[in-house]
Amino acid sequence: MPGRSRRCPMASPDWEWQRRAACRGQSLVLFFGYEGERQPQKDIRERKAKEICAQCPVRVECLDYALSRPEKHGVWSLTEDERSSERRRRMRRAAMAGVTAADQGPDGVAEIPQMLGLEAS
Ligand code: SF4
Numbered sequence: 736m737p738g739r740s741r742r743c744p745m746a747s748p749d750w751e752w753q754r755r756a757a758c759r760g761q762s763l764v765l766f767f768g769y770e771g772e773r774q775p776q777k778d779i780r781e782r783k784a785k786e787i788c789a790q791c792p793v794r795v796e797c798l799d800y801a802l803s804r805p806e807k808h809g810v811w812s813l814t815e816d817e818r819s820s821e822r823r824r825r826m827r828r829a830a831m832a833g834v835t836a837a838d839q840g841p842d843g844v845a846e847i848p849q850m851l852g853l854e855a856s
Pocket residue numbers: 756757758759766787788789791792793794797798810811812
C-alpha cells in the first residue's frame with residue numbers, strides 16, 4: 736500500500752535518544768575501557784565518562800536501555816557495579832509492587848512471612 740510503512744513497529748526500537756547522547760563522537764575507550772586496564776586507571780576513566788553522562792539529556796533512556804539487557808560492560812550513565820546494584824534494586828521494587836495494599840502491615844511493611852504461608856493469618 737502506498738504511503739504505509741511495511742516495517743513492524745516492534746522490530747524497530749526507538750533509537751532517537753541515542754542521537755541526543757552527550758557521548759556521541761566521544762572515544763569508545765572512554766566508556767568501555769581497554770584490555771589489561773588496571774583498577775586505578777579504570778576508576779579515573781569511569782569518573783571522566785560519568786562527567787559526560789552527568790551533562791547528558793538522555794541519561795534515563797540510556798540507563799533503562801542498559802538495564803533492559805545483559806549489558807555487563809561500559810559506562811551507561813552508571814558503571815558496571817552501579818548497574819548491578821540498580822538492577823537488584825529494581826527487581827526488589829518490582830517484587831514488592833506485587834504486594835497489594837491488603838498485604839501491608841499497619842506500619843506499611845509487607846507481611847511477607849504471612850504471604851508465604853509461614854505464619855497463620
Ligand atoms: S548517559 Fe552517558 S553513556 Fe548514556 S548516552 Fe548519555 S553520555 Fe552516553
